[in-house]
Amino acid sequence: MRGRSSLIAAVVAVLVATAAPAAAGPRIVGGGVATGDYxxxxxxxxxxxxxxxxxxxxxxxxxxxxxxxxxxxxxxxxxxxxxxxxxxxxxxxxxxxxxxxxxxxxxxxxxxxxxxxxxxxxxxxxxxxxxxVDLAPNRDWDGEVLTLLGWGQTCPAYQCDRGSRVLKALEARALSPGACHSRATGFEPDTELCLDSTPQATACYGDSGGPALWRGDGTWRLVGVTTHGSESCGDEDTIHTKVPAxxxxxxxxxxxx
Structure with missing residues (x-):
């Protein structure tokens, strides 16, 4: 495991919503309205x-x-x-x-x-x-494109909006430990996933607990659970618990x- 800072509570943002949804609910930054059946x-x-x-x-x-x-x-x-x-x-x-x-x-x-x-x-x-939902196999996911679902914020700054009430979807690539930029916590590849994130395309506040999915065999399978990222969403890559582990x-x- 790469080192995890003792100051994590001050610098890591767990992606939980704290504001009540307005007419348009909290959602993922970037991506689009989720289509299909979940x-x-x-x-x-x-x-x-x-x-x-x-x-x-x-x-x-x-x-x-x-x-x-x-x-x-x-x-x-x-x-x-x-x-x-x-x-x-x-x-x-x-x-x-x-x-x-x-x-x-x-x-x-x-x-x-x-x-x-x-x-x-x-x-x-x-x-x-x-x-x-079906669980994905427990394997190396480096380089795979996964789909995030959630109702998290549509802009990266904390409490910058209340968002929409409809589910959003975003595709993100799983990164290797060497490519993952998550300075505050590091990244444990046996039990975690690191997904490529930018301020324009990322999981954000309100997305915690939601799924990261794979559809490589034609069936949606659960690979990850959204957990945390940087204080301003997308400044660092997001970390997701690897569910199959x-x-x-x-x-x-x-x-x-």
Missing amino acids: PWIVAIYDGGGVHYCGGSLFRARWVITAAHCVDTPEPTGGPGDMKLRVGSKDLRRGGVTVGWERAIRHPRYDGDKYVHDIALIKLARPVAERRS YRNWLNATTEGH
Whole structure:
């Protein structure tokens, strides 16, 4: 692992939205409106109904997201207080709205360094009417073009806009450790992905927990979970948890539950 700064909390931006969406919702910088069907895409809302993170449906009762999106193991105010919308590209309508029962962060998650930044949310009930996402194989992704989905900001400065309510998509290339520019945290290729980012094309605030996808075999497969980047989005490349590296933990945690 390359060195990670002890000052990470001051210089790394976890890509969580903090402002309520206006008429047009938070979204990815650059890219375009997401077309096609994503029945497993998930929007996560706080107790006040404000979207702040994304996720992906994994099995009928579980959602994969970033660990820093779930600061407490249960929703504020008790189970069901916070809501998720499954299978809609619109933050305000469509899909299936459901509460959540509890969250399970990876046991090695470090909130100061944002390592092992992956979590599971157990829904209050199964969402069998929406198909869950398939996981990609656990391999080297250097040079592959992946697709990011999210409702994060459309401009790179923190809280520079409230964005749109529709899902956006952006293609980004996975970089090798030598090519990745992420000075604050470094980059662990066994458990993380580094995606090429610029201020004009990047994941940003509000995109945390959302998917990085591969469609090399004709089926969308989950490769990464958006975690963090630079304070001004795109000044450095963005880091994403490599989901297939956690397949055993995901299966062991969800099977039979």
